[in-house]
Amino acid sequence: KAGVTQTPRYLIKTRGQQVTLSCSPISGHRSVSWYQQTPGQGLQFLFEYFSETQRNKGNFPGRFSGRQFSNSRSEMNVSTLELGDSALYLCASSLGAGIAGDQYFGPGTRLLVL
Amino acid sequence: GEDVEQSLFLSVREGDSSVINCTYTDSSSTYLYWYKQEPGAGLQLLTYIFSNMDMKQDQRLTVLLNKKDKHLSLRIADTQTGDSAIYFCAELRSQGNLIFGKGTKLSVKP
Numbered sequence: 650k651a652g653v654t655q656t657p658r659y660l661i662k663t664r665g666q667q668v669t670l671s672c673s674p675i676s677g678h679r680s681v682s683w684y685q686q687t688p689g690q691g692l693q694f695l696f697e698y699f700s701e702t703q704r705n706k707g708n709f710p711g712r713f714s715g716r717q718f719s720n721s722r723s724e725m726n727v728s729t730l731e732l733g734d735s736a737l738y739l740c741a742s743s744l745g746a747g748i749a750g751d752q753y754f755g756p757g758t759r760l761l762v763l
Numbered sequence: 764g765e766d767v768e769q770s771l772f773l774s775v776r777e778g779d780s781s782v783i784n785c786t787y788t789d790s791s792s793t794y795l796y797w798y799k800q801e802p803g804a805g806l807q808l809l810t811y812i813f814s815n816m817d818m819k820q821d822q823r824l825t826v827l828l829n830k831k832d833k834h835l836s837l838r839i840a841d842t843q844t845g846d847s848a849i850y851f852c853a854e855l856r857s858q859g860n861l862i863f864g865k866g867t868k869l870s871v872k873p
Binding site (some may be wrong): 682705738 | 805
């Protein structure tokens with residue numbers, strides 16, 4: 650069974666641009682969550698999607714948004730990039746809302762904002 | 764407080780046991796997790812424990828949970844140099860999101 654995949658793996662953008670990251674969960678998993686990892690703040694929850702609906706959202710500005718498609722693949726978008734958005738963005742895949750247990754992470758997308 | 768707490772560093776000799784400790788915050792958290800992160804990589808799920816259990820063993824890994832004190836530990840038996848990494852504990856909140864500690868950097872000396 651293939652693991653969680655994230656594309657692209659690395660990205661360099663400049664301030665003010667926008668970026669879209671993609672996550673494909675493990676086959677059969679319907680929940681995708683996104684996390685931001687920085688040296689200063691550690692791992693912080695962005696949002697969770699289940700069956701194309703945002704179920705939960707972390708404490709991030711509205712520049713951060715996401716969506717989920719009918720095949721459970723998810724994208725997150727960051728508009729008007731700031732230097733502080735440089736981070737490793739990780740997505741996690743699980744069976745579904747209310748069915749916790751395994752939460753598998755992808756390898757991440759490393760975003761550098763110049 | 765709101766934070767999941769872990770000590771930042773642990774150094775052990777190869778072949779010894781490592782014990783990484785964690786204090787979590789929400790007594791209603793249903794699952795508690797241990798993840799391993801190697802340099803430049805994502806998070807590897809090592810193991811997790813359901814909150815109604817007090818111990819789980821998986822090969823060289825033993826997880827102990829003290830729900831009363833909200834304390835979680837991960838013991839790695841016969842620690843190897845390949846175990847050198849950052850280890851994160853995390854609690855699954857009722858809303859469905861994971862809250863992570865800052866990570867414990869484990870260094871294994873030959």
